[in-house]
Amino acid sequence: MINTIVVAGGTHGNERTGVSLVQKWMAHPECYESLCKSANVELVLANPEAMRLNRRYRDFDLNRAFSQTCLDVSAEPSQYEFRRARELNKMYGPKGENTRTDLLLDVHNTGSNMGYCLILSARDPFTMKASAVLTQEFEDAWIYYQPEERSASPYFGTVAKADVCIEIGPQQHGTLNAAIFERSEKLVKRYLELADEWNRGELQKREPIQVEVYTQFCDLGYPKPQGGGAIQAMIHPDLDGRDYSELKKGDKLFRTFDGKDVLFEGEADGRSVYPIFINEPAYYEKDIAMSLTLKTVENW
Numbered sequence: 001m002i003n004t005i006v007v008a009g010g011t012h013g014n015e016r017t018g019v020s021l022v023q024k025w026m027a028h029p030e031c032y033e034s035l036c037k038s039a040n041v042e043l044v045l046a047n048p049e050a051m052r053l054n055r056r057y058r059d060f061d062l063n064r065a066f067s068q069t070c071l072d073v074s075a076e077p078s079q080y081e082f083r084r085a086r087e088l089n090k091m092y093g094p095k096g097e098n099t100r101t102d103l104l105l106d107v108h109n110t111g112s113n114m115g116y117c118l119i120l121s122a123r124d125p126f127t128m129k130a131s132a133v134l135t136q137e138f139e140d141a142w143i144y145y146q147p148e149e150r151s152a153s154p155y156f157g158t159v160a161k162a163d164v165c166i167e168i169g170p171q172q173h174g175t176l177n178a179a180i181f182e183r184s185e186k187l188v189k190r191y192l193e194l195a196d197e198w199n200r201g202e203l204q205k206r207e208p209i210q211v212e213v214y215t216q217f218c219d220l221g222y223p224k225p226q227g228g229g230a231i232q233a234m235i236h237p238d239l240d241g242r243d244y245s246e247l248k249k250g251d252k253l254f255r256t257f258d259g260k261d262v263l264f265e266g267e268a269d270g271r272s273v274y275p276i277f278i279n280e281p282a283y284y285e286k287d288i289a290m291s292l293t294l295k296t297v298e299n300w
């Protein structure tokens with residue numbers, strides 16, 4: 001039974017779809033309150049200070065501050081986001097078996113061409129089934145499975161028993177896009193309706209749905225000189241925007257500033273990989289040029 005659902009926006013302050021969606025729903029509860037009457041639905045703007053600045057974060061990435069180790073530090077943290085993470089954990093956790101939140105839907109944006117990327121952090125039966133249904137209803141919805149040991153995971157969603165991080169793009173950080181906003185609202189509403197269907201025992205009875213699952217494999221950084229320094233190449237123009245497309249050994253990966261192509265060297269076992277978060281602006285500081293995934297077809 002899903003008793004408590006939290007819909008979060010503004011975990012990154014400049015990802016404005018979630019910010020505006022939660023602000024709209026706070027002002028107009030009639031937008032969502034009838035969608036899942038079997039559960040208590042709460043709204044939160046996770047990082048108000050970053051929202052005010054229209055920046056990803058003020059002192060530290062809030063969505064990297066929820067590991068148990070971060071939450072357990074005994075001294076009062078000096079950085080805003082570590083303090084905020086503790087507050088949110090108190091309000092919606094505490095992270096672990098006794099959390100009061102059954103499901104957390106965290107709405108994000110990406111600059112990458114990822115459509116509606118439904119990120120699952122665990123093989124939770126509800127989030128799998130509901131996300132599979134949404135890939136049927138939204139032709140640009142995708143499933144990214146990012147398995148993590150929950151207590152070590154730094155993401156806000158992991159304070160709940162189950163979570164979906166909804167990454168919506170391409171949208172420039174700090175801006176809004178009306179078409180994306182409206183479609184995102186529809187998608188988040190569907191999760192609430194499907195949670196209600198789950199609580200009635202009906203979603204479980206649906207036939208298995210065939211889905212493509214993109215599972216986290218590894219992150220790929222930009223080419224840099226040995227010993228560090230500025231990046232030496234850009235995402236190759238043939239690859240930019242082609243999230244979820246197959247990348248094989250020998251395919252063009254980067255273009256150096258003097259116009260040379262850098263080719264993908266492939267994985268040791270010769271498997272194809274499927275890059276996502278290609279050229280995500282927020283990941284330049286994390287030295288991630290893209291995340292590589294492996295693709296499987298499963299019945300959910």
Ligand SMILES: [Zn+2]
Pocket residue numbers: 011012015108109
């Ligand atoms: Zn984000």
